[in-house]
Amino acid sequence: MGKNGSGARTRTEPCAVCGKLFAPGRLYHASAIRPGISELIASDVKDWNADSRICGPDLSLYRRRYVADLLEQERGELSDLDRQVLESFEMGVSSVHASAASTLRKDLETETFGQRAADKVAAFGGSWSFIIAFCLVLVGWMTINVTGLLAGGFDPYPFILLNLVLSCIAALQAPVIMMSQKRQEEKDRLRAENDYMINLRAELEIRQLHDMIDHQMAHQWERLAELQQIQIELLEGRQRVKHS
Known part of the structure; x- marks a missing residue:
């Protein structure tokens, strides 16, 4: 017991x-x-x-x-992304995607107020709403000053004050848009790294499957060849028995 x-x-x-x-x-x-x-x-x-x-x-x-x-052998010296994929080789493709997506999400969560404001200003500045509103302001400004609705106009032709305001807006808008573009480039880089890691992991998985299939086929061919050899020996033995 x-x-x-x-x-x-x-x-x-x-x-x-x-x-x-x-x-x-x-x-x-x-x-x-x-x-x-x-x-x-x-x-x-x-x-x-x-x-x-x-x-x-x-x-x-x-x-x-x-x-x-x-x-x-194929790529030369391994990059940091390649090493990250190798370290997570035992993980699934979804795990690699989740890890890269988590990195991107953390980066987005750490944005400062200025960065968020720059993104919103750039998004609004590149929309039809901004273009239409800006055109309405320009037409209204010039109409008021040409017709003299407000005590003869506060900015008569050739609209020197309007030119100053437009120059100030352009001077401020340009660096804000550049800040937003820089942020967008950083996001695109992180997404590209994410896609590269997933594609490399999928490539390694496919290679692994090919190696496994090749190994199984080679093993099966060896067994088939062995079975054929046994069958040939059995046939030869029967022929000997008949002739004897």
Whole structure:
């Protein structure tokens, strides 16, 4: 009873990389690992062979190293964004998107009052409402001063005061619009980085699927070739029996 109860020892096997003991279900067999990763492990572990097993954390580490080597071969030196994607390689695409979106949301939440005001002024200055209102003010200003509705007009032709007001508005509007454009460029940069991280993560996922499919097909072809060889041997054996 004691041996079959809760006190019974669970069978464990060592990891070929770290040497720690794990339950068999938590270890990955060498035949289930892609050849490129298996070769990378063999370069570090002398006793690595077709019957070896590796734990999940060590396999994840070698997966990241394998992907990093591929990216370095294709792109050269890795950027900070590439390293962020590699660090989150075990996360899903949605997790990478959520992380980048969270960065963008935090940046937007830290906007100052001046930045928000610049965005609103630039948005209003580039709208039809501003154009129509500005035209109405100009027409009204010139009409009042030409017709002399207000005691002969406060800004007679050639509207020197109006020119001064327009110059002041243009002088203030230009830097405000530049501030807003700079903020928009920063937002666009963050969105572009977000898209790049998602696309790179999706590319790595697709490569991983291709490697897994290629590995499975190669393994199936080996089994089919073995079955065919057995069938040929059986047929040859039957032919020998008939001739004998």
